[in-house]
Structures are given as structure tokens and as C-alpha cells.
Amino acid sequence: MSKLPKWAADLTEKASFIMPDMKISEVVHINQNLKKIRFQGDLSRMNFQIGYANIIRVSDTEFRNYTTSYHNIEEGYFDIIFHIHRNGVGSNYIDTLKSGNELKVGIPRGKKMYEQNVKHHLIFGDETSLGIACSVLPLLKQNKNEYQFYFELDDENRNVPELLGLENYTIFSKKDTFRNELWINSLPIFKTNEWNFANYILTGNVKSVQTFRKVLKDKTQGKIYSQGFWLEGKKGL
Template sequence: MSALTERLANLVGDVLLGTAQVTGVRSLPGGLVLVELTAGAFRKATWTPGWKLRIRARRGTMALRTYTPINADIERGTVELIGFVHAGGPGAQWFQQAAIGDTCEIFGPHRSMDLTSVAGRALFVGDETSLGLACALHRLTGDATYLIEAQDPAGLSEALSEVGIDAPVTVLAKDADHTDLVRRAADRVAGHSYTLVVTGDAATVHTLRRASRNWSPAPERVLGKAYWAAGRTGLD
């Protein structure tokens, strides 16, 4: 990238982006890091569970990385984000290097998935990149079942406990054809009305959307969003 392009990106970023300070960092099992950000603007923002916050992980570009806050404290002006450091890319590097006292550039919060629309029973399916959304849903309802794929199932199970998700959770090793995931998901919704919430890998979102049409019963509603896909970045 040329020096002129980097300079223009920084000039635009200085106009559009706000600033937050890192006020907490905690490593979690399973290659996850929890970061607390503090900003005066957070006290004035509208926070809806499931909405997104973007971080510019690297100056000199306008490539933003998107995260779902697991918690927002309006009085203190803080939000908590979880990043998967083994994902690769600038977002993962930012979480790896985050230290208390650092500043970062932010954009948002903005509309994404509105979890307040989830009524009644829910089935949540995702992976390590979905953990922020899983935490946000858990704060809203105790009537949800979670199926989460992971590169390190044992580590992610520990991380879920540390962030306070004590609902029924099954953590599965990543499965290229999703056969086990689809079967287990169908078993958990048999005979119940429910909302399906599926995020993370684009292949998982596509597979579960398609498979759920044949479940009995089919979901009353599907909330789906792909966060990443093999060979691609920046889906959101």
C-alpha cells in the first residue's frame, strides 16, 4: 500500500472514527481474549443486544473488524469484546497485542442482529467467532440451547464457563460436512417451537438454513449471519 493511500485512510479515519481506551484484558481458554474498552461516547450510545461494534485494527487502512459486545455498561461507558486470536488477520493480531492503556479507533455501535426479537425457545449455532453473540443472547433469555463448533472443544468449554454461560451447551469439533452438527441440532428442537440463530462460518450458516427446512418442526424464525468464510475476509 502506498504512503499516499495510507495517509488518505488515516485522514478519513480521523473524521469518521471515535477513540476508546483498553481498560481490561483477560486471556481465556480456547485461544480467546476478552477486552474491555472505555469511551465517553459509549455513555451516549444506544445499545441493543446483538448490535455490532467495529474496530480499526491497523492504521493506514480502512479495513474494520466487527465484533458483538458481550456486555455494555452505559454508566461506566464500557463494553466487553471477545476475540479469537487463532483466526489470523489484523483483528486477531489486535486482540493478541491489546494491553491496558492502549487506545483504538472504533465505529459504532450499529445495527446488526437484534436479539430482542427472539421470543420463546431458541437454538443457537455458531463457533468461536460467535461467542460474543452467544453471551449477549444468554443475558436476554434462559430458554436457549447452544451448539458451538471449535478447533479446541475442551478449551472453548472452559471459556464458556468463565464468561458465565451456564445454559445447555454442546461444543463440537469442527466438521467439514456438518453431518454431526445437523443431526444434533435436529435432535434438540424435536417437538418444540423455536427461533434458530446461526452465525459464524458461512458454510455452517448455509447448511443449517437449508437443513432446518426439513426439521420437525421447522423454526418459526431464522436469524442468520456469516462472519467469515474460508479464503475470504471482511464478510461483515
């Protein structure tokens, strides 16, 4: 539900059991295009799972989905990493948010994407997937999983995974790589059997997710969890 009539959007936002009040306690500009915001409030109704997302109202009639990158129940806060891409109403709204602002944030909902008992995990995404990457990393380590992150990033964001403390990642250019089946076929994961039964978590750009998914389905027997987070020319997903 990325768009609703204003009266329905008002009603949704007023339902405090699905959209509790939050206060911004901290804003970190990771760089010009990525902003981490800490939301403080009552988390008692929040169930954080890898793959779930929170909705935020970004205009009179529109909501957008964003992923919790870290949460601390005892201290009552969670963080979201926002890609400020400057092409949409959500990005523009998030760009204006400051410490001390109050807003409602939806309780996390969606599809679970992580199975702790599976040994190998490959996590693919772009700037919009950095939150899911940060949230899953502690679990991958705690459960002694084997893991790799593949990120396709704009050139100016190439150093962000390091700034966020991510590990075992490979960074790719967005210039026509994960949209190209032949190129995907040549990735190192297809050169050994190790990744044949891995779990694959694919998020980010819809076209990249779809193309990578198609190759994985042809070439591996792994389980694929995929969700496109945004698509060129499409408002809200």
C-alpha cells in the first residue's frame, strides 16, 4: 500500500498499534547519499525479523518501506539506513528529517529471509539493502554461518560497507553487471560446489534481483529469497 486516499492515510497513521510514535534521537550522515536515523520510542509491539520492513508516511497520501538495520529493545531504539537518491517524495522527505523530530513508524512486517540452520548465505543488494545487510551480519556470525555480501553500488558509495563495519563483501559497479546474465554466470560462486545449496537473499533494484534470480535458479539448487525494493520509473514498492 504505497498510496492511499488522504483520509485512509490519516486513519492508518492514527492507528498507534500499527504506527507507534517515535522520536528521532540521532542522525548520522554516512555520506551525502546515505543517512542513518535512530528512532526512539515504545518498541513493545515491534517484532524485528530479517526481511521485515517499516512503513513511513512520506506525504499526505504516500507511504514507503524501509528496513531496520539495528535494534535495541532494552534501550527502546532502532536504526534505519536511508538512501537519499533525490528522485522521489520519500527520499526528499527523509532528507529533511532532523534530530528531535517526531513521527510515526510502522511496526516491522514482511517476509522472513534468513534461516539460521543453513550453512551458506549469499546476500545481494544495493544502497537500499545496506540495512538488511547490517541486521543479518550479527546473526550470521553468531550462528557460525559462511557468508558473502555482494553489493552493487554507485561509485560514490563504494566505501560505505566498510564504514558500516560490514565484512566479507564484494562491491560491483552498477554499470550493467547484475542486469547481464552472461556476466552473472562468470561470478566466482559458480566456480565451486560450495554455494550450490546456499540460501540467497536478493534485494535492491528489481531488474538486478530478477536477473540474478533467474541465473541462480538455472545454476544452483539453493533457496532464493528475493524482493525487489525499487524500480526505475515506478513510485513506491
